[in-house]
Amino acid sequence: MSDHIYLCIDLKSFYASVECAERGLDPLTTNLVVADPERERGTICLAVSPSLKALGVPNRCRVYEIPQGIEYIMAPPRMQLYIEYSAEIYAIYLKYISKEDIYVYSVDEAFMDVTDYLELYQLTAKELGVRIMDDIRSFLGITATCGIGTNLYLSKIALDITAKHAEDNIGYLDESLYQKTLWNHKPLTDFWRIGKGISSRLAGVGIYTMKDIAHVDEAILYKLIGVDAEYLIDHAWGREPTTIAEIKAYRPKESSLSTVQVLMTEYSYDDGLLILKEMVDLLCLDLVDKTLVTNSLSLYVGYTQKGMKSSRGSVTMPVTTNSVKVITKHFTQLYQNIVNRLIPIRRIGISFNKLVDEAYEQYDLFTDPAELQKDRDVQLAVLNIKKKFGNNAILKGMDLQKAATTLERNQQIGGHKSGEQ
Template structure:
């Protein structure tokens, strides 16, 4: 296999750093929390500044978990601002690396295949990382960390584990270094794609380190983890076969479109039904905008945390392929009535449109009212045009004006958080 060099760059405590920069404060020394002050103390902090992490406070903690003795600034989330910063930083990456060699992993993290750029710029990978990180700092005030590796996995681990302990915020790993330096590292959850569930199952087998995974009986691992054992074993040895070209060429065999939300309080059966109708309409408008249709709908309903019952779910297959609200909503409401306990309070919901495809494959059954479907679709297209021109709340249904409705508030948010100024 051809030797390649990969780089993974992460923007340190991104949301919190942006808020510090906007206030003219040093992100590395200022105690700042990004969380909505209008929500309860149980709300999750989207980010905390590095100085708070240094105090042992966990990044995704809830507000009430921050020690009372710690003084800090609480910044309301401003998602549009963070997106703009991320776009500006992506533009910096493009000054050095073509988009074909960049994979955006999240709003604050990217992978890059820098193999062909090192001889072009007559520098090594670390020097390139320094150039990019210095430019990010100069133009945005954001501190970045970088991992360099001989494959994508090692680049990620070099950043997640090694860079944290490096003065220049840069880590490097090849397979031999990985085995020498990290085979005995604990806990296993520090490693990419090893969650607490996987770590617990490994612990039940007496496995606590990557070396122990590498030395373990492979049949036993496959018996516990199934096909996922292959990836676990490869990563234990520091191997990764996926390349940037593989990522760029990947196309999912099936696709879906979903919407979910955590409600501001416990909702009763009828209020929950209202939210499902709102979410279904939003998905129908999204499908109309994208020119796609769906063949089945899945509902997930999460009950109140006080009940100790996690959730129920179900799927309704349709006799048609459509994006018409009038066509889809009867299936959704029938499914809701069938799976939801009327006596239990609801706190979380999600609606998923499955098996979506291009609307050229739209299908009808013998009972379809074609004229009504066309009227529905014209109304949806008109609603989209109005919303795009005048804002998402420029036109809403009567149900959205009810006290329990959430659509109008959610239309002011990005990813469930306030857009901000």
């Protein structure tokens, strides 16, 4: 919709900038990486400061990839602190824009529909963006970049590509300017939602730019990438009909809960089963907390051996429930059926699918409803204790075994240290 104006604001090297701000340092001139020094040098840097990027150090590199001779500060990740900073920045957004017109895309990025605010403030979109960015910099010491576009997609591309080359960290695109300046831009992977896989498939038929995509026979694109070709064609022309209001109103037909754990070392078959049970236990608590039930379970197990295909499987239970006892039983059977007992394990993922409200809980002839209610009461009691006293206030015996990870992961956010002890 050409009568809309969107801002897409990103917090530059967010985690690294927060660590610099906490130390009273300028992230634009300070060499700092956010990485856990207790892990091996192969650990991934969650963020590197802009000054390190200027020296050619890529974001999300591994510690050993930082060239020797570059001095830098290594800051352990503090995920809770970053969330607190993100909340404060969201509060700054709310000074200017109603929450109905803000879509938080990630912890460090947000879209805003500013169409109805420009006349109110008697500002251009760029002036409003600068004011918000200056506020963030002034109050928190965090540098932001801003993309301005006539639709959500163009604001994102203006941020990701155009703003990076602007001295004021602001980029602007409408459909005409997009076609004029970026139709021949390479590589295609610079564009949102185009990964290496799609890019290589397109290259296989001689497509290397957005202009190529815009002018190729659409049937070729649908054959290459399926229904997602519709989005790619729109984006090639700089079109995006979706609005923030539509995103917020969207409700999926089916919902799921999932969690994945990348293990810090090789795990045996038996120790992997312990990790699986811990994961099921925690995700079942989430089910109970949300008053949801499921009858569909999925399991993924990845191995350390190169070339070894991961194990995947799913099962439909005869009951629809959130009982940890019932769900653990079925996951254990699934694990025993699909997992290779001889190859060390490095990744485990589980998913509860086809979630519905507890009101739709279903039993089979062998289910004792009273027993299920007793199980749920115990889970509710555990939830209440954890909410009041912390996640490690109550633990199961399995959580104290040597190979267990729950005790440590309860002190993490997103698999990284929260910063709280």
